[in-house]
Amino acid sequence: MNRRQLLAAAGASCVAGLLARPAWAQSAANYAVPPRFVRPDIASDEGGLWAMMDREEKSLRRSPLVLRDADLKAYVEGIACRLGADHCADIRVFLVRTPLFNANMAPNGMIQIWTGLLLRMENEAQLAAVIGHEIGHYLQRHSLERLRDIKSKAAFGQVLGLLGLVGAVGQVAVLASAYAYGREHENEADRIGAFLMHQAGYDVAESAKVWENLLQEAQARDGAEPDKSSPLFATHPAPPERRDALEQLAKALPGGTKGSAAYAAHTARFLDEWLQDEVKRGQYAESLVLLTRLIASGTASALASYYRGEAYRLRGGADDQELALADYRTSAADPNPPAQAFRGIGLIARQRGQRAEAAQAFARYLELAPDAPDSAFIKVYISELS
Amino acid sequence: MKKLLALASLLLLTACATVTKVDTGTNTVGERMSISLDSSWNHLDFPGIKPAQVWTMEGVTVDEFLIYAGIREGQAMHPENPSGSKQKDFVFHSSMQAEDIVALFEGVLTRDNSVFKLRKLEPYRFAGKNGFRFEFERIRKIDNVQLRGVGFGAVDGGELFALLYQAPRLAFFPRYQAQVEAIARSASLR
Ligand SMILES: [Zn+2]
Numbered sequence: 001m002n003r004r005q006l007l008a009a010a011g012a013s014c015v016a017g018l019l020a021r022p023a024w025a026q027s028a029a030n031y032a033v034p035p036r037f038v039r040p041d042i043a044s045d046e047g048g049l050w051a052m053m054d055r056e057e058k059s060l061r062r063s064p065l066v067l068r069d070a071d072l073k074a075y076v077e078g079i080a081c082r083l084g085a086d087h088c089a090d091i092r093v094f095l096v097r098t099p100l101f102n103a104n105m106a107p108n109g110m111i112q113i114w115t116g117l118l119l120r121m122e123n124e125a126q127l128a129a130v131i132g133h134e135i136g137h138y139l140q141r142h143s144l145e146r147l148r149d150i151k152s153k154a155a156f157g158q159v160l161g162l163l164g165l166v167g168a169v170g171q172v173a174v175l176a177s178a179y180a181y182g183r184e185h186e187n188e189a190d191r192i193g194a195f196l197m198h199q200a201g202y203d204v205a206e207s208a209k210v211w212e213n214l215l216q217e218a219q220a221r222d223g224a225e226p227d228k229s230s231p232l233f234a235t236h237p238a239p240p241e242r243r244d245a246l247e248q249l250a251k252a253l254p255g256g257t258k259g260s261a262a263y264a265a266h267t268a269r270f271l272d273e274w275l276q277d278e279v280k281r282g283q284y285a286e287s288l289v290l291l292t293r294l295i296a297s298g299t300a301s302a303l304a305s306y307y308r309g310e311a312y313r314l315r316g317g318a319d320d321q322e323l324a325l326a327d328y329r330t331s332a333a334d335p336n337p338p339a340q341a342f343r344g345i346g347l348i349a350r351q352r353g354q355r356a357e358a359a360q361a362f363a364r365y366l367e368l369a370p371d372a373p374d375s376a377f378i379k380v381y382i383s384e385l386s
Numbered sequence: 387m388k389k390l391l392a393l394a395s396l397l398l399l400t401a402c403a404t405v406t407k408v409d410t411g412t413n414t415v416g417e418r419m420s421i422s423l424d425s426s427w428n429h430l431d432f433p434g435i436k437p438a439q440v441w442t443m444e445g446v447t448v449d450e451f452l453i454y455a456g457i458r459e460g461q462a463m464h465p466e467n468p469s470g471s472k473q474k475d476f477v478f479h480s481s482m483q484a485e486d487i488v489a490l491f492e493g494v495l496t497r498d499n500s501v502f503k504l505r506k507l508e509p510y511r512f513a514g515k516n517g518f519r520f521e522f523e524r525i526r527k528i529d530n531v532q533l534r535g536v537g538f539g540a541v542d543g544g545e546l547f548a549l550l551y552q553a554p555r556l557a558f559f560p561r562y563q564a565q566v567e568a569i570a571r572s573a574s575l576r
Contacts, residue, residue, distance in 0.1 A: 063530045065501065098499045098527065280502065282476060282493045314489055316479070347485060374507035377484060377518065 053106035067095040099277035105134035124259025129207030136192030203256035211243035302334035339368035359385040416455025449553035457546040480544035484518040515540035
């Protein structure tokens with residue numbers, strides 16, 4: 001589907017929305033949540049799927065990539081419980097340090113959320129939209145349908161054979177999640193997610209913003225037609241379509257809270273680490289959109305300005321050094337500046353032969369971060385410069 | 387799915403790569419760099435990371451010794467990106483400062499979504515030039531193994547010469563660190 005067709009499709013659904021509330025918007029208002037699941041018989045295909053996910057969860061528990069922070073874990077689990085209601089007791093949340101937008105829920109109740117997704121959420125309602133969507137897949141047991149579908153495909157055994165070769169049992173879950181849910185499943189999960197959000201008192205309109213923000217990042221990277229190149233967008237309904245459908249759902253389910261302050265309070269301590277991971281990806285076009293959004297929203301703007309400066313400096317285009325310097329200076333002027341902003345100024349000034357400014361900035365960096373990993377190097381710079 | 391196939395093909399490549407023994411004594415790597423070895427290493431002919439070379443003691447799934455013997459202006463580090471996505475190349479420029487070069491290594495070592503943490507960056511005489519030495523920790527995404535690593539490098543005549551060693555932090559890194567440090571001290575350029 002090209003962009004024009006997408007826009008036409010989006011337009012068509014808007015018109016339909018004006019004429020009569022679409023059937024799916026009505027059904028969102030009264031979803032019957034199924035009772036809690038009992039562990040399926042191990043001999044059944046569903047039981048096998050649960051067992052596979054139990055193994056994955058066991059290895060995830062030991063993973064050094066899982067965040068051990070009790071406060072953040074409890075906060076996110078609290079959101080999942082509000083949404084899952086009766087199913088709360090069956091849900092376990094794992095926050096995984098990986099700088100990509102990803103979340104999934106296994107049939108055994110394990111939810112994985114990557115830090116690249118947490119970094120991109122503007123408030124609690126947006127995170128609730130993602131978790132609600134995953135709980136939607138869980139409640140409808142979509143993964144079982146997907147498994148039955150995959151099994152019928154020859155490629156499965158072939159790839160499984162390759163993985164078996166290296167004994168990477170845990171990678172089977174990667175395999176399962178690499179196979180996307182079908183479009184019908186995704187739309188259903190969005191509808192259930194919206195219902196659960198509304199029941200839990202969240203503003204459903206925030207769910208559309210998640211996709212709008214992602215769309216902007218993807219467009220910065222790929223131009224106008226992002227849906228083909230990104231694995232996420234290739235395997236999910238196209239973001240414009242999805243955003244528009246969610247906007248319609250929000251109209252049918254008005255009200256609710258955003259929870260911006262609570263979200264900022266629980267995630268603030270992690271922003272430095274998450275932003276550092278983000279910029280290291282080398283996907284500067286995407287990072288710049290994200291960082292510009294963070295700066296505009298006033299969220300940790302001194303930190304976001306510093307990292308936007310890093311993204312410009314590392315990208316190294318024609319005007320990037322100038323743009324980087326401007327951001328470093330903005331960051332350094334903050335009443336509570338990140339130490340690295342001064343290192344950024346120092347590195348650029350040194351490269352430009354502005355010795356006094358470089359020496360001064362490096363000195364300030366070491367004053368603020370005496371134990372910085374590169375302190376020995378910076379000291380040599382200072383002695384060379386003075 | 388794309389990612390998975392890339393992983394599978396990477397494994398196949400690894401399995402097919404030819405391994406040659408690198409003997410003790412002085413070895414020339416690339417056109418200008420020599421290093422001397424107290425033990426023999428295994429050199430994997432792994433085309434994906436040219437112009438670097440990969441050596442290993444225990445096998446590349448355990449430890450990796452990467453040798454960069456002359457990366458030129460504008461040349462990409464590990465241009466054949468194993469993750470198969472359209473991620474950008476990390477390109478070396480001869481005007482880069484040590485911090486920027488370490489950022490290049492960070493970039494290539496986190497391209498698979500591994501986590502990298504710089505522990506130390508300090509001045510170092512490498513191959514008779516004013517260079518740098520850095521230490522890092524890495525959590526390898528594919529198998530969650532915690533690695534430690536050390537790197538050495540310098541820019542000479544506009545080219546980057548560097549060595550980087552990484553291995554699981556508990557058993558293997560301590561076992562080979564002294565050897566790697568000795569190799570770094572032995573490096574010379576002509
Ligand atoms: Zn989904």
